[in-house]
Amino acid sequence: MTLTRKHIWILTTIVGISGLNQGLLLPLIALLLEEKGVSSTVNGLHATGVYIGILFASLFMEAPLRKYGFRPLILGGGLTVTLCLLSFPLWDSLLFWFLLRFLIGIGDQTLHFATQTWITAYSPAGSRGKIISLYGLFFGIGFAVGPFFLPLLAIHSALPFLVSAALSLAAILTIFLLENQYPEKSGIETYTIRSTLVRFKKVLALAxxxxxxxxxxGVLEASLNSNFPVYGLRIGLEVEKISLILPAFSIGGIVFQLPLGIMSDKYGRRKVLLTVFALGTVLLWIMGMAETSFLALFFCFFLFGMLLGSAYSLSLAFMTDSIPKQFLPAGNLLSGVCFSFGSISGPLICGAFIQYFQSFSYFHFLSLFLLAIFLGLAKKPAPKPESVQK
Incomplete structure (x- = not known):
């Protein structure tokens, strides 16, 4: 079976609203905690609750997906997020909010894992890049739209949570328009944490x-949003200019998400990824030499978003090409795990770099990081799925 237009639009719409929730929740909670006098360090650590939830859920997702199918997991994940959003206004507690963020991480991982696996498992190889790019495009648009709901705080502090929960519920209920389906069977009857880890090892060997x-x-998105504002202030940029520079990355990613996906269908995922990471490495080095110029940084951030804003969706498509279908659930879980590790480690490593290596540009450090990924991609082409022992 292949995906119909109905499948694509419903699944991408659900993912788009999920992106909106994430795009709103990050700055919303950060602002509310800042107003309460919570330190920036605690504020940043508090945000890791989502990613910890994602990593925790990754160990337990494969068995429920194979047993119950895609639709129940999407519904369960979406309802978990909705209930958590409704719960934020109930109790003004730092620990309670961290627990809610942890549960949102579990819900988001469940939803994204099921939608990603459904899309990757049933999308035809010839248009897989385009379809997965649509997935990334809708998430990116939702993430970019999310902060526009922040002014609702002026009406009531609970209103952004309530509106976000209502949109989430409305999107999730559309899943009933699709019949439930299951991932391809792997011939394994029992699924435990140990067997999931074994399949993780096989996927890593291949992909x-x-x-x-x-x-x-994960490193780039989290670091640019967390570390660049701090670095920008230290090199003399004004807050207003930083707030204009940052969205340029997201806008660039939205603009070029679909074209890069189509190009990857035509020329191959590896070639496109090597090209964008090579150009991104050069562009970051140029940014380091022109980092005090607002116009140069704004333009470069936009170009950088065009190049690297599709990295996750291209990675997903490349991984799908590289492993047998029965390993796709484990592969999709690992994609989320890799992104989460990047999102957690990126701000920590880059923050330490900014603090202890003040004579070296933050952008040059990121450029070297991208170069390392480029070399990893160039070192060894992905093996053919047919070569794997099942």
Missing amino acids: WAPLLPAFGY
């Missing part, structure tokens, strides 16, 4: 290179 861009994108 370690295709998973590198997912990790890289």
Whole structure:
């Protein structure tokens, strides 16, 4: 079976609303905690609750998916997020909110794992890049739209949560328009944490290179949003200019998400990924030499978003090409794990670099990081799925 237009639009719409929730929740909670006098360090650590939830859920997702199918997991994940959003206004507690963020991480991982696996498992190889890019495009648009709901705080502090929960529920209920389906069977009857880890090892042996861009994108997205504002202030940029520069990356990613996916269908995922990471490495080095110029940084951030804003969706498509279908659930879980590790480690490593290596440009450091990923992609082409012992 292949995906119909109905499948694509419903699944991408659900993912788009999920992106909106994430795009709203990050700055919303950060602002509310800042107003309460919570330190920036605690504020940043608090945000890791989502990623910890994602990593925790990754160990337990494969068995429920194979037993119950795609639709129940999407519904369960979406309802978990909705209930958590409704719960934020109930109790103003730092620990309670961290627990809710942890549960949102579990819900988001469940939803994204099921939608990603459904899309990757049933999309035809000839248009897989285009379809997965649509997935990334809708998430990116939702993530970019999310912060526009922040002014609702002026009406009531609970209103952004309530509106986000209502949109989430409305999107999730559309899943009932699709019949439930299941991933391809692997011939394994029992699924435990140990067996999941064994399949993780097999996927890594096959697709370690295709998973590198997912990790890289996690580092870039989290670091640019967390570390660049701090670095920008230290090199003399004004807050207003920083707030204009940052969205340029997201806008660039939205603009070029679909074209890069189509190009990867035509020319191959590896070639496109090598090209964008090579150009991104050069562009970051140029940014380091022109980092005090607002116009240069704004333009470069936009170009950088055009190049690397599709890294996760291209990584997903490349991974799907590189492993047998029965390993796709484990592969999709690992993609989320790699992204989460990048999102957690990126701000920590880059923050330490900014603090202890003040004579070296932050952008040059990121450039070297992208170069390392480029070399990893160039070192060894992904093996053919047919070569794997099942």
